[in-house]
Amino acid sequence: xxxxxxxxxxxxxxxxxxxxxxxxxxxxxxxxxxxxxxxxxxxxxxxxxxxxxxxxxxxxxxxxxxxxxxxxxxxxxxxxxxxxxxxxxxxxxxxxxxxxxxxxxxxxxxxxxxxxxxxxxxxxxxxxxxxxxxxxxxxxxxxxxxx
Amino acid sequence: xxxxxxxxxxxxxxxxxxxxxxxxxxxxxxxxxxxxxxxxxxxxxxxxxxxxxxxxxxxxxxxxxxxxxxxxxxxxxxxxxxxxxxxxxxxxxxxxxxxxxxxxxxxxxxxxxxxxxxxxxxxxxxxxxxxxxxxxxxxxxxxxxxxxxxxxxxxxxxxxxxxxxxxxxxxxxxxxxxxxxxxxxxxxxxxxxxxxxxxxxxxxxxxxx
Numbered sequence: 009x010x011x012x013x014x015x016x017x018x019x020x021x022x023x024x025x026x027x028x029x030x031x032x033x034x035x036x037x038x039x040x041x042x043x044x045x046x047x048x049x050x051x052x053x054x055x056x057x058x059x060x061x062x063x064x065x066x067x068x069x070x071x072x073x074x075x076x077x078x079x080x081x082x083x084x085x086x087x088x089x090x091x092x093x094x095x096x097x098x099x100x101x102x103x104x105x106x107x108x109x110x111x112x113x114x115x116x117x118x119x120x121x122x123x124x125x126x127x128x129x130x131x132x133x134x135x136x137x138x139x140x141x142x143x144x145x146x147x148x149x150x151x152x153x154x155x
Numbered sequence: 156x157x158x159x160x161x162x163x164x165x166x167x168x169x170x171x172x173x174x175x176x177x178x179x180x181x182x183x184x185x186x187x188x189x190x191x192x193x194x195x196x197x198x199x200x201x202x203x204x205x206x207x208x209x210x211x212x213x214x215x216x217x218x219x220x221x222x223x224x225x226x227x228x229x230x231x232x233x234x235x236x237x238x239x240x241x242x243x244x245x246x247x248x249x250x251x252x253x254x255x256x257x258x259x260x261x262x263x264x265x266x267x268x269x270x271x272x273x274x275x276x277x278x279x280x281x282x283x284x285x286x287x288x289x290x291x292x293x294x295x296x297x298x299x300x301x302x303x304x305x306x307x308x309x310x311x312x313x314x315x316x317x318x319x320x321x322x323x324x325x326x327x328x329x330x331x332x333x334x335x336x337x338x339x340x341x342x343x344x345x346x347x348x349x350x351x352x353x354x355x356x357x358x359x360x361x362x363x364x
Contacts, residue, residue: 015341015344015345016341016345018338018341018342020337021337021341026337029340029341029344030340032344032348033340033343033344033347036344036347036348036351039319039347039350039351039354040318040319040347041319042296042300042350043300043304043315043316043319043320043350044319044320044322046204046297046300046301046320047297048200048201048204049200049201049203049204049207049216050200051199051200051203051217051220055217055220055221056195056199058221059195059221059224059225060192062221062225063188063191063192063195063224063225063228064188066225066228066229067186067188067228068186
């Protein structure tokens, strides 16, 4: 069997055959350099983006861990209690204004102002009543005494 | 036609230095997504290049490469550091590619090294119009080399890519593939012999590009 046959069959090599193999590898080293010179492959951005998504999905930050369950349960229970509390409260009695429509509110407002006028009667205007209340700025009651 | 231009391959800038890689590995063991992203940045092109040459098409290579990084991320806590990060990633990539090709029953017929008389099996690289210096290949020759690599059997191809492309040592490859060092050397020799025959045919005009 020639040494090439032994190599092909991956048989044990004699000392001489092993030396030939070493020599053959040294002689073919330039071919190895050609293979080494083949350019690198550059993956696309889309490929990398897809990989990132897969890695993120596999990342432990995305996995719900066991220690988070109690807090999630407590949060859910609190939300349920709050909704029960609000749903079980009797409906608030609305003030008449709140239950009225805009037309009814206008009518009520008008009636109130009419009633107020009837009680107080038509008297002084706002400015007149103010000057009466506060007095004239140029004289006071002591000025009127001699009269 | 010039096959090769004399531009050295700049591969040092795509590798992490060992200190920063060690720090990133520590963070990745704690499932740090950002740290793992830096490892992906450093290795994605090389793993994709390996997968592209080990699988029948680019789409499968993309899928395999994503699977490599996904599995690595999920299993990082099990990475004990006995092998290098690169070896670990390429072992995952190799196993996935082998699984894929077995499933698709892709087994290219291995080109037999033509019967040679004693002494005639030496490589005659000096006749091949290229410098043995570090080189940059032109697009056509890259295509011929890639087609030659694709025609190899999976066991020759993986050793060739790991040794010549990824610059792994015989022992590292032997551990990774769980084969004896002598077998690694034999397979590498056969792979290069196969590639040489393919290139000879190309230069003789027998290989369509």
